[in-house]
Amino acid sequence: MKLSASSVTARYPGQSVPALDGVSMEVPSGTLYAVLGPNGSGKSTLMKAVLGTVPLVSGSIAIDGRRLEEWTRKELARKVGAVGQQESVAFPITVRELVAMGRYPHLGPLRPVRTEDRRAIDAALERCDAIRLADREVGTLSGGEFQRVRVARALAQEPRALILDEPTASLDIRHEMEILRLLRRSADEGITVLLITHHLNLAARFADRLLLMSCGQVAAEGSAEEVLVEETLERVYGWPVSVRADPETGTPRVTPKS
Amino acid sequence: MRRGVLLPGALLGLGTVVVAILAVRFGSSPFSNAEFLAVLSGGGSEWDRYVLWELRVPRMLMGILVGGGLALAGAVFQALLRNPLAEPYILGISGGAAAGAVGVLALGLASVTSWLLPAAAFGGALVAIALVFGVASSADRRLDVRVLLLSGVVVGAFFSACIALILALSDAPTMREAILWMMGSLSGASWRTVAIVAAYTLPAALLLLTLARSLNVMAIGEETASYLGTEVEQTKRVAYGVASLIAAAGVAFSGVIGFVGLVVPHTVRLLTGPDHRTLLPLSFIAGAGFLVLADLGARTLLSPTEIPIGVITAFVGVPFFLILLRRSLRG
DSSP, X not given: OOEEEEEEEEOOTTOSSOSEEEEEEEEOTTOEEEEEOSTTSXXXXXXXXXXXXXXXXXXXXXXXXXXXXGSOHHHHHHHEEEEOSOOOOSSOOBHHXXXXXXXXXXXXXXXXXXXXXXXXXXXXXXXXXXXXXXXXXGGGSOXXXXXXXXXXXXXXTOOSEEEEESTTTTOOHHHXXXXXXXXXXXXXXXXXXXXXXXXXXXXXXXXXXXXXXXXXXXXEEESHHHHOOHHHHHHHHSSXXXXXXXXXXXXEEEEEOX | OOSSOHHHHHHHHHHHHHHHHHHHHOSSSOOXXXXXXXXXXXXXXXXXXXXXXXXXXXXXXXXXXXXXXXXXXXXXXXXXXXXXXXXXXXXXXXXXXXXXXXXXXXXXXXXXXXXXXXXXXXXXXXXXXXXXXXXXXXXTXXXXXXXXXXXXXXXXXXHHHHHHHHHHTSOHHHHHHHHHHHHOXXXXXXXXXXXXXXXXXXXXXXXHHTTHHHHHHHTTOHHHHHHTXXXXXXXXXXXXXXXXHHHHHHXXXXXXXXXXXXXXXXXXXXXXXXXXXXXXXXXXXXXXXXXXXXXXXXXXXXXXXXXXXXXHHHHHHHHHHHHHHHHHXXX
């Protein structure tokens, strides 16, 4: 399922500088597409724009070739699973209950949970290595466990596209790699994955294409070799870096100079 | 999704039915069992029939509607505001209603027509709802629940000041009357008032029940809820408006009855979990039974003096809730 943004401009109320300033992006079906950029460069706003939770000043978003305004929230949630940067649970619930919420877009207000829903929930928990957390209360999870459970909830939606905002932010290397491999595998199975991340090296290694943002605009777009260029990165991040091919993977590796 | 909902649900339902029967059986004018059965089957003295059918039954029904409505509205407000301290009155509804009612009492208009007091209380509640809603939805055309909470508390404080001013300028009997009204009572219930409150509460309650799934996802945050297919703005508006109207109708006819809307939803949540599909209906049932029981206590414990029902709901509700809370924390 294709995701595209064309000349999207968005501005938060009371702000003079737009958070997104004429951003265009094409995410082809079944690709793992990484969005990079410094803090405050508009990555999360771009995600919200694609999902229709920030109003646009101008420009348009299309999902699966159809304008975003033509989708209802429920239709969208059946096709696109999303994990935002943060969330907190107001009342104690179990992991299984939280992941089961991924089935909501497939249920009416009164339709009970069926076997196929339970199967989707179990499969999602399994894929995120969270099945043994199923009966734990969400409030007792570590930061990394909570992240995996949230990714599992998005998978339980059985989406055609996944959009994730720093899903590996507080994960240890094993779980970070597992999530990235999971996303890579999902993309190979035809699911479009839009991944917002700060990890330039992992993006270079796992993503098909990269988009580098700076001050609400696109600074560079293309393959890892095209985007991760020393001059571009130094200009965008304001810090000297060196880029070398990683001896292990052959993909570009960015090292900040001291 | 369901951790043993059936048994607690059945017990709550059964308990409420038993309480409702006890509430019409006992009161300050005693029946023998034989008299009670005679009146139920259409016999008995005219006075007994009057006491049962014109006083106790409407009062019991009012208890069910108001208690159920307050508990349901409380559960909805807790989910909507994502705040465990939320209850139906938190957004200034009780303040607005009380200001209207106390104003009518102070002007000596309450005796003019029996409709003026509830109408003024309902009107006051509507003013509060409109004010709070207006402030909270002015930014960006979205309803910000933090602003909702803040403006609700502030509007409530303003009405409290109005009440304090009116009371300070009133004579002692008016003051007593006003304070008693503010503590709440079901004593004004008649078939007509029951019909009005029912016409408000029952459709509104059914509408809120259809929001159960949306409220479940709203409890994990608005952003995530919209990613899971919830029309967040629409849900918030409907939930706030409808739950407020239930609370306003209740407060107009029975004054400010505290603790039901706070303690009952939490108790049900501790018993059967946070799923609003069970929490909302069971809160209604439990709130109904609890308020009818509290009213039975209010009428009979110090008979013929009637204890303010809010005192009973607090005396019974608070220790019960604290015990339950302690038990759940011990795990």
